[in-house]
Amino acid sequence: MTSPGPFSNSKTSSVLPRRGPGGGTAVATGKVAGQERVPSTAAALCRGSPRPREAQTTYLKEELWGTACPSCTLPTPSMASPMRSLLTDPARYLQSFRLFLEKSTEHQSMREFIEKELLTLIASIGNGKSTINILSVGGGAGEIDLLILSKVQARYPGVTINNDVIEPSADQIFKYKERVAKTSNLENIKFTWHEETAYEYESRMNAEKKSKKWDFIHMIQMLYYVKDIPATIRYFHSLLEAQAKLLIILVSGSSGWETLWKKYGSSFPLNDLCTYISSADIRRMLDSAGLKHQFYELPSHMDITSCFTEGNKDGELLLDFLTETHEFSKTAPPELKRQVIEELKKPECSEKRDGKVFFNNNLGVVVIEP
Ligand SMILES: C[S@@+](CC[C@H](N)C(=O)[O-])C[C@H]1O[C@@H](n2cnc3c(N)ncnc32)[C@H](O)[C@@H]1O
Numbered sequence: 001m002t003s004p005g006p007f008s009n010s011k012t013s014s015v016l017p018r019r020g021p022g023g024g025t026a027v028a029t030g031k032v033a034g035q036e037r038v039p040s041t042a043a044a045l046c047r048g049s050p051r052p053r054e055a056q057t058t059y060l061k062e063e064l065w066g067t068a069c070p071s072c073t074l075p076t077p078s079m080a081s082p083m084r085s086l087l088t089d090p091a092r093y094l095q096s097f098r099l100f101l102e103k104s105t106e107h108q109s110m111r112e113f114i115e116k117e118l119l120t121l122i123a124s125i126g127n128g129k130s131t132i133n134i135l136s137v138g139g140g141a142g143e144i145d146l147l148i149l150s151k152v153q154a155r156y157p158g159v160t161i162n163n164d165v166i167e168p169s170a171d172q173i174f175k176y177k178e179r180v181a182k183t184s185n186l187e188n189i190k191f192t193w194h195e196e197t198a199y200e201y202e203s204r205m206n207a208e209k210k211s212k213k214w215d216f217i218h219m220i221q222m223l224y225y226v227k228d229i230p231a232t233i234r235y236f237h238s239l240l241e242a243q244a245k246l247l248i249i250l251v252s253g254s255s256g257w258e259t260l261w262k263k264y265g266s267s268f269p270l271n272d273l274c275t276y277i278s279s280a281d282i283r284r285m286l287d288s289a290g291l292k293h294q295f296y297e298l299p300s301h302m303d304i305t306s307c308f309t310e311g312n313k314d315g316e317l318l319l320d321f322l323t324e325t326h327e328f329s330k331t332a333p334p335e336l337k338r339q340v341i342e343e344l345k346k347p348e349c350s351e352k353r354d355g356k357v358f359f360n361n362n363l364g365v366v367v368i369e370p
Pocket of ligand 1: 097137138139140141142143144166167168169172196197198199219220221222225226227
């Protein structure tokens with residue numbers, strides 16, 4: 001529980017500000033002595049641990065709207081287990097994440113959604129404004145961010161866009177900057193990268209007594225990695241301008257992730273670095289709080305055929321990503337490994353087609369009003 005997170009960095013971005021060929025200005029901002037919260041209480045342990053969805057939802061709902069965390073009844077992590085969170089090895093995490101992107105239709109599904117639906121969703125965010133402020137939380141290497149920006153540019157031609165990115169991984173920021181440098185038509189966009197976690201950003205803003213408002217905030221596939229999901233949503237929701245939108249993408253409650261994690265989440269290494277949560281959990285929270293939102297289900301799959309060949313390197317990396325466990329194949333007890341492999345083949349998780357196994361990676365998009 002005390003191992004440092006891969007993203008609890010404290011250094012300023014090492015990449016110098018640069019101007020891309022399209023003229024987009026890239027400004028790197030360093031973080032100011034932000035700290036990750038230390039999971040010192042039962043609540044913190046509960047928050048960071050996979051747990052039965054129902055209990056988790058109640059917990060999240062109550063936490064979001066101000067009631068104390070119910071007592072945690074989860075099994076305590078076994079200190080003897082050699083299994084550890086994948087997030088304790090940032091390099092392997094990024095390697096497995098990139099392989100996941102390669103083997104899945106994750107970004108293709110998001111691209112289709114952005115192409116078809118985003119224009120309608122952002123139709124009014126910049127009305128009457130000379131500058132549109134966009135905040136990307138956990139923007140990664142920027143693939144999806146740049147697509148979103150192109151849609152905002154198309155909807156509001158000539159308007160200046162401030163695109164701030166909160167991203168704790170220096171490696172991801174480096175890749176994001178490379179992408180910006182290679183992309184044309186970014187003349188009206190000013191990029192600012194904050195090499196820090198969502199919580200560090202919030203703490204820094206509070207310390208500086210700033211509460212900058214935004215016209216569009218997105219958190220795409222990142223809420224698993226914050227310690228306090230309700231507080232994070234609450235904070236960023238409070239930063240929305242009157243016409244703004246907060247967009248969250250997470251795995252869908254109908255995905256194979258839900259089946260796998262509901263059944264085996266408590267057997268995967270307990271840690272405070274990653275929480276299993278689906279868009280269904282977020283929706284339940286928002287519904288009970290009466291917060292208006294729209295929902296879209298995006299079909300997506302991942303080819304996990306290699307997971308069923310013992311010793312296959314890609315298969316091992318994908319298993320790590322699926323279980324959020326470092327070297328799952330080598331460190332999981334044989335019986336757990338056998339059961340997880342069997343589970344992954346079942347129709348609740350995957351579909352067999354043309355001799356391949358496709359894991360259900362459906363995504364849920366939640367768009368919240370101010
Ligand atoms: C699964 S990736 C998603 C990246 C990108 N949004 C995409 O969909 O391709 C999650 C990203 O969240 C970042 N991240 C992890 N913990 C975070 C935190 N506490 N606050 C903000 N971002 C975080 C990671 O560095 C990573 O780039």
